[in-house]
Amino acid sequence: MAKITYIAHDGSQFEVEADNGSTVMENAIKNAVPGIEAECGGACACATCHVYVDDAWVEKTGAAEAMEEDMLDFAYDVQPNSRLSCQIKVRDELDGLVVKVPERQA
Amino acid sequence: MSVIADPVETDAVIIGAGPVGLFAVFELGLLDLKCHLIDILDRAGGQCAELYPEKPIYDIPAWPEISGQGLTDRLMEQIKPFDPEFHFNRMVTAVDKLEDGSFLVTTDENEVIKAKVVVIAAGGGSFQPKRPPVPGIEAFEDKSVFYSVRRMEEFRDHDILIVGGGDSALDWTLSLQPIAKSLTLLHRRDAFRGAPDSVNKMKALVEEGKINLQLGQVTGLNGADGLVESASVKTKEGDEIEVKCSRVLPFFGLTMKLGPIADWGLNLNENLLPVDTEKFATSEPGIFAIGDINTYPGKLKLILSGFHEAALMAHAAKKYIAPDERIVFQYTTSSTSLQKKLGV
Numbered sequence: 001m002a003k004i005t006y007i008a009h010d011g012s013q014f015e016v017e018a019d020n021g022s023t024v025m026e027n028a029i030k031n032a033v034p035g036i037e038a039e040c041g042g043a044c045a046c047a048t049c050h051v052y053v054d055d056a057w058v059e060k061t062g063a064a065e066a067m068e069e070d071m072l073d074f075a076y077d078v079q080p081n082s083r084l085s086c087q088i089k090v091r092d093e094l095d096g097l098v099v100k101v102p103e104r105q106a
Numbered sequence: 107m108s109v110i111a112d113p114v115e116t117d118a119v120i121i122g123a124g125p126v127g128l129f130a131v132f133e134l135g136l137l138d139l140k141c142h143l144i145d146i147l148d149r150a151g152g153q154c155a156e157l158y159p160e161k162p163i164y165d166i167p168a169w170p171e172i173s174g175q176g177l178t179d180r181l182m183e184q185i186k187p188f189d190p191e192f193h194f195n196r197m198v199t200a201v202d203k204l205e206d207g208s209f210l211v212t213t214d215e216n217e218v219i220k221a222k223v224v225v226i227a228a229g230g231g232s233f234q235p236k237r238p239p240v241p242g243i244e245a246f247e248d249k250s251v252f253y254s255v256r257r258m259e260e261f262r263d264h265d266i267l268i269v270g271g272g273d274s275a276l277d278w279t280l281s282l283q284p285i286a287k288s289l290t291l292l293h294r295r296d297a298f299r300g301a302p303d304s305v306n307k308m309k310a311l312v313e314e315g316k317i318n319l320q321l322g323q324v325t326g327l328n329g330a331d332g333l334v335e336s337a338s339v340k341t342k343e344g345d346e347i348e349v350k351c352s353r354v355l356p357f358f359g360l361t362m363k364l365g366p367i368a369d370w371g372l373n374l375n376e377n378l379l380p381v382d383t384e385k386f387a388t389s390e391p392g393i394f395a396i397g398d399i400n401t402y403p404g405k406l407k408l409i410l411s412g413f414h415e416a417a418l419m420a421h422a423a424k425k426y427i428a429p430d431e432r433i434v435f436q437y438t439t440s441s442t443s444l445q446k447k448l449g450v
Contacts, residue, residue, distance in 0.1 A: 039230075039362075045157040047359075070299045073271050074359045076239035078294055078323065106239055106358070 002095040006033045006051075009103050018090040024099060025049040025086035035101035042086040047074040048105040049085040054098035061088050061097070076106045113218040116142045116191070118423060119211045120225045121198050121367075124152020126397030126412030127227035128181040133420035134225075135188030136444055137433065142219055144193045144211070146232040151178035153229055156360065167410060177409075187449045193217065197232055201370050207392055207426075223423045226379060226388070226395040227412070230362035238269065238356040240324050249332030251354045255282070263287045265350050267337055269324055270357030276300035276308055278355055283317055290318040290349050292339060320349065327354065367399075375401055385422030386415050392426050394419045 006014040006028055018027040028036040028049070040046035044067055053061050058081050064072060068087045072078050085099065118134050120127045123145035131141045149155055154163075154174030162171045169177070196213040201224055203209055211219045235253035237243060243251060255261065255278055262285045268275050271293040277300070279291045291308065298305045311317045322341035328348070329335040336348045364377045373380055373389035378401035381388055388395050396419050397412035405411070424433055438444045 040157055043158045043161050045161070046361075066297070069295065069297065070272075073294055073299070074236060104239065106236060106361075 002090050002092060002097060004090070004094070005096075005098045006031075006036075007098065007100045008034050009101050010034075020089075020091050022090050023086050024051065024088040024090065024097070025084070027090070028085060033101065035105065036085060037105045038086060044068055044071055044084060044087055047071045047084060050075040050078075050102055050105055051083055051085045051099040052079060052102065053081045053083050053088075054100065055081060057094070057097050057099075060093055074106055075102075076104050077102055113210060113220040114142070115220045116140050117221065117427065118142070118223050118225055119144065119198075119209070119219050119221040120190075120227055121145075121211075122152060122226065122228040122397070122399075123147070123150040123192060123194075124227060124229050124397065125154055125177055125181055125409050126229075126416055127152070127225070128178070128185055129413050130225055130227060130396060130416040130420065131185040131188050131190045132181075133417045134423060135185065135190075136436075136438070136447060137420055137424040138447070139223075139420070139424065139427070141188065141190045142193065142221070143190055144196050144198050144213060144219075146195065146197045146234075148194050150182060150192065150194075151175065153362075154178050156233055163409070165408065165410065187447065193219075197365060199366050201393065203390065203392070209392065222392070222427045224393045225419065225423070226367065226393065226399055227397045227416075228364075228367060229398045231364040231367070231377070231399070232362065233360040234363050234365070235356075236358040236361040238324065238358045240327060240356075243327060243356075246327055246329065246332050246334050246354070250329065250334040250352060251327070251356065253356065255355065258282065258285065261285065261353055264353040266290070267292060267349055267351035267354045268357070269293070269354065271295070271298045271300065272357060272359070273300040273304065274357040275355075276304040278357075279308055279317060280304060280311070283311055288318070288350075289316075290320055290351065292320045292322060292324065292337075292349065294321070294323055295342070296321055320347075322347075324356075384418065386419040387422060394423060 004016050004018050014033045016027050016031045025038050037048035039048040068084050117139040118141045120143045123143040159175040199214050200212040208222050209224050261282050266286045266289045268279050269292045283289050312319045322339045324337050325340050326338040327334050336350050339347050379388050379395035381395050381400045383402050386394050386396050396415040398407045
């Protein structure tokens, strides 16, 4: 289990208890976090679950893999801490994770 | 003046050649209905081919694991006995009902097919180029910003800016470079998704000074009356620069849009077509909707649901076409007449 905080673009915060092995995207959808669309359902095929990982967590979440980087090409305002939330799997070490939702999903 | 040629005639036009549209050919074929399929992509498979050809699907009955492409290939094999006709790279723009209850289906290339029934199996809609997230880009579209190259001559002697890192961006960089006044390829990072051979050719052109490669993202377009003069670019290093350009070609992949279906007078519910669960008929008799594009109480957007819907729809379509004909329900395992149709 890990607590994840989503910060929507308008600043509103959503705290979610997430099961290990689920993805950061799935927990956002399940809890209706605004701004995460996940058009392709988590196949790393659309770039509409783009988030910015809080700087303090960038190291723990790790870097995007090649396929995810390819998809991020289609995202809006990609920054060094950009990730696709369907590719971040929840685990104990991510307890307290904070991610920000971009202004828009492409 | 466009003259409409004599329409091709068939029993069913299926809009969308994804897995559900393909399986509809099978179910309609068992009832002796011949099909034409129309799809905006250049091949069959729909989302399975475009979004996840390599990715495994785990919930197809009797296939513990199958890739999107594998499923498409097997469906193509399964419907081969029914000899469907495919019209790829086409979008259906209009569906008009005739007095006798049949339909004229028109594509964006002005082809017309006359069909007794229309089956909409369009999934999430048609795949269309994704508009890049650049404020105000709409004002330049189709004047100096294009999402595809229809005629290369329109790019001759222009300062061309191509944005993207996949095959489309690389291919057009290589093709347009010889006729461009200047060409800049702009990509977010120094890794490209395209074919390695194209990447090497592009890098060679950069070495020779024939094209500019800029790493960064477009933040704005500058110009007037739809004619772009330059693009504001935030470089990978974080600097803001201006890139001179009179033509921009952004290649940001594809997205799904409902498209012209919304204009056919059918009842819609949040971009989906409400149907009944007996016939999968839309609000217009003779037009059916199956797969992800439809909605009904309890709907699950699963490929297997679409297959089920295709079977029931086929029987309803047959009844619409031949109301007085008695349909004898048969199994492919035991019916010699069905087996004859399947060529087994």
